[in-house]
Amino acid sequence: ETGVTQTPRHLVMGMTNKKSLxxxxxxxxxxxxxxxxxxxxxxxxxxVYNFKEQTENNSVPSRFSPECPNSxxxxxxxHTLQPEDSALYLCASxxxxxxxxxxxxxxxxxTVL
Amino acid sequence: xxxxxxxxxxxxxFKGAPVELKxxxxxxxxxxxFWYVQYSRxxxxxxxxxxxxxxxxxxxADLNKGETSFHLKKPFAQEEDSAMYYCALSPxxxxxxxxxxxxxxxxxx
Numbered sequence: 001e002t003g004v005t006q007t008p009r010h011l012v013m014g015m016t017n018k019k020s021l022x023x024x025x026x027x028x029x030x031x032x033x034x035x036x037x038x039x040x041x042x043x044x045x046x047x048v049y050n051f052k053e054q055t056e057n058n059s060v061p062s063r064f065s066p067e068c069p070n071s072x073x074x075x076x077x078x079h080t081l082q083p084e085d086s087a088l089y090l091c092a093s094x095x096x097x098x099x100x101x102x103x104x105x106x107x108x109x110x111t112v113l
Numbered sequence: 114x115x116x117x118x119x120x121x122x123x124x125x126x127f128k129g130a131p132v133e134l135k136x137x138x139x140x141x142x143x144x145x146x147f148w149y150v151q152y153s154r155x156x157x158x159x160x161x162x163x164x165x166x167x168x169x170x171x172x173x174a175d176l177n178k179g180e181t182s183f184h185l186k187k188p189f190a191q192e193e194d195s196a197m198y199y200c201a202l203s204p205x206x207x208x209x210x211x212x213x214x215x216x217x218x219x220x221x222x
Contacts, residue, residue: 040214041214042117042211042212042213042214043199043212045211100145100147100162102149102159102210103158104156105156107156
């Protein structure tokens with residue numbers, strides 16, 4: 001499979017649950033990103049990884065914990081979330097942090113009850 | 114602080130009419146500007162970038178540094194152009210991207 005794949009596509013969780021979002025890219029890219037898309041708000045950059053190293057944390061609350069075990073995989077671990085965290089979480093990749101074109105996944109729709 | 118503003122949430126035009134999607138930005142340095150598009154049931158994808166100075170699917174965008182704008186234009190809209198369009202800004206070294214809130218373009222037959 002090519003491109004950027006995100007799983008699960010939909011997730012419903014309670015505030016006390018622990019879950020994870022997964023992103024995988026088959027493009028040979030070295031940079032990966034997490035974005036949050038809330039209704040009526042711009043895409044918000046959350047985290048950037050370049051060659052497995054985190055290079056950007058955009059003041060994201062600690063209840064979101066990213067993990068990048070290799071250049072092809074990116075996780076977002078979720079725990080004790082709030083209802084306002086309900087959103088579409090988009091993963092993206094680029095050749096490297098300085099290439100200038102993002103390739104997006106289809107997103108994981110998260111609902112926090 | 115950097116900011117990207119797309120003043121129109123929805124833009125409706127008839128097929129064959131010219132279309133202009135507005136984007137204004139604020140940034141203290143020299144940014145690179147992009148337009149991303151999301152067609153129905155498809156993922157967000159790059160449409161064009163300022164540094165390439167190319168026309169994609171008939172769309173062009175000119176960077177106006179004096180007005181800090183990067184408006185997207187097409188002389189004759191087609192129904193297949195209906196989509197969400199996002200303007201994005203990146204510092205010159207591309208280490209992060211800032212997106213506008215998007216404009217939904219609806220091209221009517």
